[in-house]
Amino acid sequence: MEIGEILREKILRVQEYVLLSVEAMANLFRRPLYWGDICTQADIIGVGSLPIVILTGFFTGGVLALQSSSTLSEFGAKSITGQLVSLSMIRELGPVLTGLMVSGRNASGMASELGSMQVTEQIDAMRALGTDPIKKLVTPRLIATVVMLFFLTIVSDTVGTLGGGMVGTTMMNLDASQYFHTSYQALAYPDVLQGLIKPLFFGLIIATVGCYYGMSTKGGTRGVGHATTQAVVTSSVLIIAVDFIISRLMLGIFGG
Amino acid sequence: MAHSNLLPEPAPIPDANAVPVVEFSHVSIGFDGKQVLRDISFTARQGETRILLGPASCGKSVLLKLANGLMRPDSGKIYVFGEEVSALPQSDLFRLREKIGMVFQESALFDSLTVRENVAYRLREAHAEDATVEARVQEVLRFVELEHTLDKFPSQLSGGMRRRVAIARAIITHPELLLYDSPTGGLDPITSATIIDLIVKQRDVYGGTSLLVTHRLQDAYMLATHTFNRETNQMQRIPNSGLDFSTTFLVLNNTSVVFDGTLQELQHAEDPFLKEFLS
Numbered sequence A: 001m002e003i004g005e006i007l008r009e010k011i012l013r014v015q016e017y018v019l020l021s022v023e024a025m026a027n028l029f030r031r032p033l034y035w036g037d038i039c040t041q042a043d044i045i046g047v048g049s050l051p052i053v054i055l056t057g058f059f060t061g062g063v064l065a066l067q068s069s070s071t072l073s074e075f076g077a078k079s080i081t082g083q084l085v086s087l088s089m090i091r092e093l094g095p096v097l098t099g100l101m102v103s104g105r106n107a108s109g110m111a112s113e114l115g116s117m118q119v120t121e122q123i124d125a126m127r128a129l130g131t132d133p134i135k136k137l138v139t140p141r142l143i144a145t146v147v148m149l150f151f152l153t154i155v156s157d158t159v160g161t162l163g164g165g166m167v168g169t170t171m172m173n174l175d176a177s178q179y180f181h182t183s184y185q186a187l188a189y190p191d192v193l194q195g196l197i198k199p200l201f202f203g204l205i206i207a208t209v210g211c212y213y214g215m216s217t218k219g220g221t222r223g224v225g226h227a228t229t230q231a232v233v234t235s236s237v238l239i240i241a242v243d244f245i246i247s248r249l250m251l252g253i254f255g256g
Numbered sequence B: 001m002a003h004s005n006l007l008p009e010p011a012p013i014p015d016a017n018a019v020p021v022v023e024f025s026h027v028s029i030g031f032d033g034k035q036v037l038r039d040i041s042f043t044a045r046q047g048e049t050r051i052l053l054g055p056a057s058c059g060k061s062v063l064l065k066l067a068n069g070l071m072r073p074d075s076g077k078i079y080v081f082g083e084e085v086s087a088l089p090q091s092d093l094f095r096l097r098e099k100i101g102m103v104f105q106e107s108a109l110f111d112s113l114t115v116r117e118n119v120a121y122r123l124r125e126a127h128a129e130d131a132t133v134e135a136r137v138q139e140v141l142r143f144v145e146l147e148h149t150l151d152k153f154p155s156q157l158s159g160g161m162r163r164r165v166a167i168a169r170a171i172i173t174h175p176e177l178l179l180y181d182s183p184t185g186g187l188d189p190i191t192s193a194t195i196i197d198l199i200v201k202q203r204d205v206y207g208g209t210s211l212l213v214t215h216r217l218q219d220a221y222m223l224a225t226h227t228f229n230r231e232t233n234q235m236q237r238i239p240n241s242g243l244d245f246s247t248t249f250l251v252l253n254n255t256s257v258v259f260d261g262t263l264q265e266l267q268h269a270e271d272p273f274l275k276e277f278l279s
Helices: A003-029 A035-074 A078-119 A122-128 A133-171 A176-186 A189-215 A220-254 B060-067 B090-099 B115-125 B130-143 B159-171 B189-205 B217-225 B263-267 B272-278
Strands: B022-031 B034-044 B049-053 B075-080 B100-103 B177-181 B209-214 B226-229 B234-237 B247-253 B256-261
Touching: A003 A133, A003 A189, A035 A078, A035 A133, A078 A122, A078 A133, A078 A176, A078 A189, A078 A220, A122 A133, A122 B090, A122 B100, A133 A176, A133 A189, A189 A220, B022 B060, B034 B060, B034 B075, B034 B209, B034 B247, B034 B256, B049 B060, B049 B217, B060 B075, B060 B177, B060 B209, B090 B100, B100 B159, B115 B130, B115 B159, B130 B159, B130 B189, B159 B189, B189 B209, B189 B217, B189 B226, B189 B234, B209 B217, B217 B226, B217 B247, B217 B263, B247 B263, B247 B272, B256 B263, B256 B272, B263 B272
Parallel strands: B049 B209, B049 B247, B100 B177, B177 B209
Antiparallel strands: B022 B034, B022 B075, B226 B234, B247 B256
16 A cells, blocks of 8 residues: 555544544534433443552552652652652543543443444444434443543542552551641642543543444454454553643643 | 235236335445446335345445445435435434334344344334333234244344344334345245245235345245235235236346346346346
8 A cells, every 4th residue: 555545544534533523522412312321331431440440549649659758758858758649640640540541441342342333234223223323322432431531530539649648658657647738738729620621631532532443343353353452552642642732731821 | 903905916016107215326336446336227116126136245235225325325316205315414314214124134133232122222212102112012023923032132043033123123113115135145045935924024014115135036036926915924926927016126247237127027138147147
């Protein structure tokens, strides 16, 4: 295949992705909204991801406290471990790690489920039965992912800070009151805002990328496998890239 | 169902002056640089059953998807119920599809839904009342003789049973146009005969227009030479080697239509491809 042709195909796929995303978002304002499907997806994405998000958050907070307190103690600043843990968790690690975890679990799930439906003509059958598959399949996943990722991030931030506190007090001889006091005091509204805006974008990425790869699956079971892998890789890279862009923008708006 | 006329009777000849239910006008489509259909033109009138015959991979299924607006042609126009499907926006296509039922090649049942939920899907989407939905589901499942499978999942059914559920799902709203995509493909001869029996029953009991894709000549012949006897509740041959005049043929080969006519005309065609295809 020529370079021009490859480029043309890539641009075409980006165009298809953008059209699907815009259509899925526009459906938020069109009836019917499939509330049953939204609740089912919220349960799968939100409740289903809770254990991995709690575990990831807890151990990330713990390892942050472990690593930072030993380094900070060299400068006699061990007391600000809580500040470092909470800022890192709430600004960056909470949203990004939760996004990556949910991406690995749900972008792949969406791509494989919709991909299987695509290759067995179930999506065509849905169209033939008079249902818009974007409205029925993509929009509920989009709403559920954005809403649930927002709350999962809050859970991750909280558990991470608690995990850091637990490790700090039990293993690094930090004072619990001091840890939580500095953790809380270090936080400013821009930090919290930054940490809560990110999951909204990450949720959008996970749902639209997962659904796009699922809906555009070709080539039987091998195609489903390929779509699943591509969905996780693309959404993970996009999450990290968008995290950088949002962080830069927020720093520009609110200052360092 | 009230069956006043118990004798087998061939369907009436479709009115040639009526507006066609389906009309293809110089339709062409291709994928990945390969032409699949070229300059296809034909019509299907009210009450007509059009059988699309042709060798494998000659674009028969694509033609059905074009008729249902699931694909758009590269050129040409497609009219269904007088509306140009090839130019309708998606929202209007969903409205138009309320009058169309489609049976897919591999059934395409929703594998995470039970038979009951699959068959009721269209009525549920239309927010029909529970009692109505249940009654209609029972009625169509009785029609395809699968009323005992209500709570089974598609994976628990045989290939033939899945096709019958797909037929039940397609006919639950008694659509005016039915599209069958290789309904007997991949099935053994006995199961195929059961499916053809059901299609003949659907044609002769509910009426309506159908486009049926198949590469199996024996199925096509059976559709043209048999009728449904409501008294015996079985398909039977039309007496005196008679034909069902509402059932006509369209043969595709190498991207184009090579024959359009009745079974008699097909049997007497001089085209070398048709002779070889029929032999």
